[in-house]
Amino acid sequence: MSDAAPPAALLLPRSLPEALDALAAAPELTVLAGGTDLMVAVNYGRLRPASVLSLRGVDELRSWRRLDDGRLWLGAGLTYRRLQDADLAPLVPALAQAARTVGSPQIRNSGTLGGNLGTASPAGDTLPVLASLGAEVVLRSAAAGERTLPLVEGDTPFLTGPKRTARRPDELLVAVVVPASAGPQEFLKIGTRNAMVISVANCALVVDTAARWLRCTLGSVGPVPMRCPDAEAFAAERLDWPALEAGRPALVGSDAAATVEEFGIRCADAARPIDDHRSTAAYRRHACAVLARRALRRAAA
Ligand SMILES: Cc1cc2nc3c(=O)[nH]c(=O)nc-3n(C[C@H](O)[C@H](O)[C@H](O)COP(=O)(O)OP(=O)(O)OC[C@H]3O[C@@H](n4cnc5c(N)ncnc54)[C@H](O)[C@@H]3O)c2cc1C
Structure with a gap:
């Protein structure tokens, strides 16, 4: 049990626009998805968030869909368990394989794709898969709308170093866009x-x-x-x-x-x-x- 002081405010938006508005009004909010990285940092005293924006109630982030060009839009809130489901796993087999190796069932039920990207650990298991897929990372803010960054390629990649990303404080990671499987x-x-x-x-x-x-x-x-x-x-x-x-x-x-x-x-x-x-x-x-x-x-x- 942690003796960390509770955050001053816990915001629980029910939709993506609501979450983006909250972040626009207070970009210093700490974003919480599954908490499997964030709460470890809190419990070890490395982080004392004053206010937390929880994405648990934002269903849009937990979904995936096929885009008109055939690519897959994978919501940042998809959990590792969900990535292994039969509707999705055959379309991104390496991502499903990576998801299967992450942590324990408890971690796979809570931990998300967006959280792996947000932490940007060099050891994050989904990151090499996303790089090999040529993934694009979709970021959105209330003020500036949506922008898309390559994960590692080019002059302005999403991942800028160990535990460092190009995400701006008022942005949420919304999704990654990847091609559907076309081979082994x-x-x-x-x-x-x-x-x-x-x-x-x-x-x-x-x-x-x-x-x-x-x-x-x-x-x-x-x-x-x-x-x-x-x-x-x-x-x-x-x-x-x-x-x-x-x-x-x-x-x-x-x-x-x-x-x-x-x-x-x-x-x-x-x-x-x-x-x-x-x-x-x-x-x-x-x-x-x-x-x-x-x-x-x-x-x-
Ligand atoms: C016991 C244990 C075992 C683990 N095993 C593995 C493993 O095998 N492989 C592996 O890669 N990782 C592992 N992890 C690390 C962790 O589970 C993953 O990195 C996971 O993907 C984090 O996702 P989360 O939803 O819990 O993120 P959180 O902890 O909620 O957030 C992580 C970071 O991302 C940010 N963030 C999350 N979502 C968004 C968003 N939508 N927009 C903007 N910022 C966002 C948060 O602000 C925070 O900085 C393990 C962790 C534990 C505790």
Whole structure:
């Protein structure tokens, strides 16, 4: 039980416009979604929010829909449990795989996609998946309306560093927009035990068989998710795309093992790991190679 003083005010808006108006009037409000990061900070005395804006009653944020262009609009309030449901999981398999690895059932019932983005931990498990999907982050404020930022690419990404984002104080994270699955997707994670563990390293591989690209992103081995462009180009040149499109193995023949091996080495080269209380940089780099190879084998071999 925490001995933290209760916040001076707890606002419980029932709609998105109501929540945005409250934030416009008081941008210093601390936004609360599932509380699985925020309440840890409060309980450890790292945060003493004067006033809290809870998003629990904002149903718009808990939904998802298909946009006219076929992409998926995933509300920031979708929980990890919801991301695994049968209507959504097949459309974003790597995101569902990542969701399955997060915390415990209690954490997965409360913790949200928006909260993972809001915390912006380098170890956040959804972030490499979203980077490999080329996700766009949708932010909205009462005064300026909506703007969309790429997660990590370009000059103005949403993620600007470890635990730092481009969100303005009067904005809410409303959604992420991602393509629906168009090929194999894999998410793999390594930690100090099998469950209830923060990633020492993780890896998300997303393949689009029609557009013929693959993207690989590593997590927990850099300030933000690290894409592996050199490894991606290397593998893309060596895949049998028609076979992959037909659901058959796309890495065959005597070169297949060497391709997988080299892919792992090139991915590990893209990592910028550090030594910390969870692991060493050397182990993390080794883990990146193992995870990347395993992901490519599962996706294509
Ligand atoms: C026991 C335990 C195990 C965990 N295991 C994992 C794990 O395996 N992998 C992993 O990645 N994480 C893990 N976490 C961390 C946490 O569960 C996730 O980061 C989760 O996604 C946070 O979501 P939340 O809804 O609880 O966010 P909150 O704690 O409510 O908020 C987190 C941050 O995001 C901001 N925020 C939330 N929603 C919005 C919004 N819509 N607009 C603007 N800002 C917003 C908040 O202001 C706050 O700064 C674990 C946590 C615990 C306590």
